[in-house]
Amino acid sequence: MGLLVDGAWHDRWYDTTSTGGKFKRSEAKFRNWITPDGAPGPSGTGGFTPDSGRYHLYVSHACPWAHRTLIFRQLKALTKHISVSVVHPDMLTDGWTFETDDHGATGDTLYGLPFARDIYLKADPQITSRVTVPILWDKERETIVSNESSEIIRMFNSAFNGLTGNTDDYWPEELRAAIAPVNDRIYDTVNNGVYKAGFATTQEAYDTAIAPLFDTLDWLEARMSEQRYLMGAQLTETDWRLFTTLVRFDPVYHGHFKCNRKRLIDYPNLWAYVRDLYQTSGVTETVNFAHIIRHYHYSHETINPHRIIPLGPELDFMAPHHRG
Numbered sequence: 326m327g328l329l330v331d332g333a334w335h336d337r338w339y340d341t342t343s344t345g346g347k348f349k350r351s352e353a354k355f356r357n358w359i360t361p362d363g364a365p366g367p368s369g370t371g372g373f374t375p376d377s378g379r380y381h382l383y384v385s386h387a388c389p390w391a392h393r394t395l396i397f398r399q400l401k402a403l404t405k406h407i408s409v410s411v412v413h414p415d416m417l418t419d420g421w422t423f424e425t426d427d428h429g430a431t432g433d434t435l436y437g438l439p440f441a442r443d444i445y446l447k448a449d450p451q452i453t454s455r456v457t458v459p460i461l462w463d464k465e466r467e468t469i470v471s472n473e474s475s476e477i478i479r480m481f482n483s484a485f486n487g488l489t490g491n492t493d494d495y496w497p498e499e500l501r502a503a504i505a506p507v508n509d510r511i512y513d514t515v516n517n518g519v520y521k522a523g524f525a526t527t528q529e530a531y532d533t534a535i536a537p538l539f540d541t542l543d544w545l546e547a548r549m550s551e552q553r554y555l556m557g558a559q560l561t562e563t564d565w566r567l568f569t570t571l572v573r574f575d576p577v578y579h580g581h582f583k584c585n586r587k588r589l590i591d592y593p594n595l596w597a598y599v600r601d602l603y604q605t606s607g608v609t610e611t612v613n614f615a616h617i618i619r620h621y622h623y624s625h626e627t628i629n630p631h632r633i634i635p636l637g638p639e640l641d642f643m644a645p646h647h648r649g
């Protein structure tokens with residue numbers, strides 16, 4: 326794993342020495358928006374209109390952030406309009422690569438480049454950035470539209486409605502004010518919380534992450550005993566943002582990231598809720614457990630130096646969820 330500094334690749338693990346052992350996620354660099362009329366969005370520059378075939382998504386099947394974008398591509402009927410390349414699950418000294426010797430890794434189907442960093446360099450040869458997925462690429466302007474998943478899913482939610490005719494809304498106006506604090510808490514303590522626990526390099530940093538993570542899971546378990554979805558009767562982006570972390574919880578985060586006070590399956594409502602979401606039409610096929618389990622255990626040498634891939638728990642995501 327590494328990062329680009331002034332266009333040069335440096336093979337370097339996350340620096341936790343300056344933060345008292347705490348993992349700090351860096352801000353995404355590319356923050357443009359595709360909008361119905363090409364007007365600039367809340368950040369970035371304009372000119373990104375919702376044209377069929379113009380955009381390409383680079384994802385990892387292992388990555389919970391990239392997974393969000395794949396789910397929205399399915400839910401919003403965008404599969405015909407936005408093409409996809411899938412990186413190899415092993416992220417080693419070259420970062421994400423386009424090697425294809427693993428079932429489901431497609432290579433760079435646009436340019437045939439060897440590494441994900443080459444996509445960042447194509448956008449800006451002098452860039453200083455981590456090389457993260459997802460990457461939403463514009464084939465026309467040959468640049469990165471966005472590498473921030475929370476913003477990519479909002480574009481997918483509404484910008485292409487005129488093209489697809491799909492008007493399902495996962496960020497409805499009337500729920501936005503209520504969604505914001507729930508997203509924030511789940512991002513900080515769960516989505517990013519598992520990483521803060523897993524990548525901690527001091528006991529204190531781990532302790533600081535693990536308590537709020539399970540407090541939030543307890544809170545969510547109670548909430549899901551009263552309603553089908555996080556915001557009530559309607560499925561929203563908040564559910565999908567939580568789903569991609571919870572679906573990885575027992576196979577990866579429980580053991581590899583030491584999030585082990587409880588398993589997901591010890592929370593009856595949350596476990597049924599995750600099965601409900603998993604079984605949603607189009608979503609099941611976005612979950613690739615082989616890449617998920619392989620990536621984390623094989624790539625994180627500081628956590629699992631012998632790269633032994635655990636067998637993993639037997640989980641039946643297709644078991645009836647009884648939440649309808």
Ligand SMILES: N[C@@H](CCC(=O)N[C@@H](CS)C(=O)NCC(=O)O)C(=O)O
Pocket residue numbers: 326327352353385387388389390391455456457458459472473474475
């Ligand atoms: N803010 C980004 C975070 C994406 C992210 O951190 N992706 C991870 C994979 S799960 C990554 O590519 N990490 C490589 C690195 O940090 O060097 C988003 O939500 O889109």
